[in-house]
Amino acid sequence: MSQIDQLKAAFAATFNTEALATYQAPGRVNLIGEHTDYNDGFVLPTAINYQTVVACTLNGTNRIEVLACDFDNETHVIDLNVPITRQSSPEWVNYVRGVIVEFQRLGVQLSGLSMAITGNVPQGAGLSSSAALEVAVGTALNDLFNAQLSPTDIALLSQRAENDFVGCNCGIMDQLISATGVADGAQLIDCRDLSTQTVDIPTDLQILVINSNVKRGLVDSAYNQRREQCEAVAKHFNVKALRDISSAELNARVDELDGELFQRARHVVTENERTLIAAEALNNGDIAMVSRLMQASHASMRDDFNITVAPIDWLVDNIHEQLGLKGGVRMTGGGFGGCVVALVPQGLVAAVIQLVEQHYEAATGLVADIYLCNSSQGAGRID
Ligand code: GAF
Numbered sequence: 592m593s594q595i596d597q598l599k600a601a602f603a604a605t606f607n608t609e610a611l612a613t614y615q616a617p618g619r620v621n622l623i624g625e626h627t628d629y630n631d632g633f634v635l636p637t638a639i640n641y642q643t644v645v646a647c648t649l650n651g652t653n654r655i656e657v658l659a660c661d662f663d664n665e666t667h668v669i670d671l672n673v674p675i676t677r678q679s680s681p682e683w684v685n686y687v688r689g690v691i692v693e694f695q696r697l698g699v700q701l702s703g704l705s706m707a708i709t710g711n712v713p714q715g716a717g718l719s720s721s722a723a724l725e726v727a728v729g730t731a732l733n734d735l736f737n738a739q740l741s742p743t744d745i746a747l748l749s750q751r752a753e754n755d756f757v758g759c760n761c762g763i764m765d766q767l768i769s770a771t772g773v774a775d776g777a778q779l780i781d782c783r784d785l786s787t788q789t790v791d792i793p794t795d796l797q798i799l800v801i802n803s804n805v806k807r808g809l810v811d812s813a814y815n816q817r818r819e820q821c822e823a824v825a826k827h828f829n830v831k832a833l834r835d836i837s838s839a840e841l842n843a844r845v846d847e848l849d850g851e852l853f854q855r856a857r858h859v860v861t862e863n864e865r866t867l868i869a870a871e872a873l874n875n876g877d878i879a880m881v882s883r884l885m886q887a888s889h890a891s892m893r894d895d896f897n898i899t900v901a902p903i904d905w906l907v908d909n910i911h912e913q914l915g916l917k918g919g920v921r922m923t924g925g926g927f928g929g930c931v932v933a934l935v936p937q938g939l940v941a942a943v944i945q946l947v948e949q950h951y952e953a954a955t956g957l958v959a960d961i962y963l964c965n966s967s968q969g970a971g972r973i974d
Pocket of ligand 1: 763926
């Protein structure tokens, strides 16, 4: 049975009725441009062929009943007659509750519904399973209650839910690419004005995502602290965001900054520069340039932003050695574990998989999961 058929069967078994409509929102992998989004900078993610799916039917009550198929068929009821607050557990309900609160804040008149959720975006792996959940629920509510929000509005609303309700000060990248991704390439996003440009991924390159299986948690991690450090440097320079300074300007004032703050800012300003060059290089099919930029991005995350961990560095170093300048590899996502993204010529895919399968566990004590990814369409109704 397909993922959607299973979801519909679970919906019918739990709610004793058919699902009226089904929506999906994809996870994402970021090719380059890390921790630049909340600095008003540039990112180059692509939505991937792993998604969260939500099936719904209006139920004529004032209660939203949610079935989480991937959490042991746990159910959760949200009473629309009382203020919706953050729950201490389980964690997944806060993503749903936060999105509902944002619709209420916009003045959208909601009523009760039954909702079943499933998905195959690896959880807690840095592939935006939480953004996919928020955007899938947001896309469903937007359609069912005719809220007339654009995909970008749904992304912004989902980001607010995560910032204000869940408590992670994430940027806009994950929600925006989940809402607006395209099947024919990555998206260069200007996180200041939210404009996007599609960037070709050469057809010979396979997007390979390797989950280190080092567990990570955005809220618990040093993510919010990195953001505060970046904002402190922007304030020192009297600019709105680090987007507004170049490496030359930063370097010229190195003496004014604490060493760690300087390194954090250097990662961001150089990463912005790399991202723009990488988008152009991909469009021109200049893989050697993309390879160098991904290497430099990884080194910057490791040495200046201090967000990589040993198993991730092992994967990047060893895969890079195998690819040379024929492909690129770096850590992707918020950091402190999670995944590595590699752009691998088709002829080397089997060798890279073999390398990971044969040597990663011995080197790190962990077993990696490997995903072959394609660029995919952003969120929408599927049925
Ligand atoms: C996480 C955040 F949610 C994004 O907004 C982004 O900052 C990313 O980490 C790092 O690039 O995925």
